[in-house]
Amino acid sequence: MTEIERKFLFKNTDFLKGIEGKRITQGYLSTDPERTVRVRIKSDQGFLTIKGKSNQSGLSRYEWEKEITIQEAEQLLQLCLPGVIDKTRYEVVIENHTWEIDIFHGENNGLLLAEIELQSEEEYFLKPEWLVKEVTGDVRYYNSYISAQPFSKW
Template structure:
């Protein structure tokens, strides 16, 4: 399956009052090279194993495969992950016909908040909420796999 998404920084916390869902997420990487990342995620009481390919030239599209796994298996796989665990809360916000996933990061990535919107095509238009900031779709620094190795707190 091809994932098509755009990524933005968040300019204000107004998204919180618009969110219809919120969940805590921890994730680690069994492999974090950009050509094929393999991620283990625990979201609430569910576990997931995800494989992603490299992004295309625009940074908007890439292959993604995800499978739900038992949370106890995800916890065991987390022990095998590379150094650098991502810890965040995801807020889901419906704007027009799209759902924005807004991730507020903790730990070494504290202070970073990023919003993503999945699209049906690279040219699909969408309503942009007032709290949406600068687009960072094609900036690899905002990939979770990059943040696990090069945390936001070390960027300055």
């Protein structure tokens, strides 16, 4: 499956009041530029995800994901490279799109990212007023990058 997404920075979190977030812990078994292999625990669910290299625009890349047991995810996290990511994710629906809003903790504290998945690279979407700057395709904002190069050390 091809994943098409755009990423943005934001500053103000006031729009999240009253929305419950889910804590996410994730680590990487591989951060090879050609493919990343991620293990994620989201609340009480585990996932194994493989992502291919992004296309030239940074908008699209292959993604494969499978739900695994929480026990399997916990075991695989022990094998991950240093730099496990800790964040809280909120979902905000605007028109017919769901924005994934990530507030990072730990060594990535202060990083605020909003992502939207699209059906095509040209698909129209309403840009909320709280967006600051688009960072789609900037590898510094890939989770695999910040797991090794934390935001606090930039």
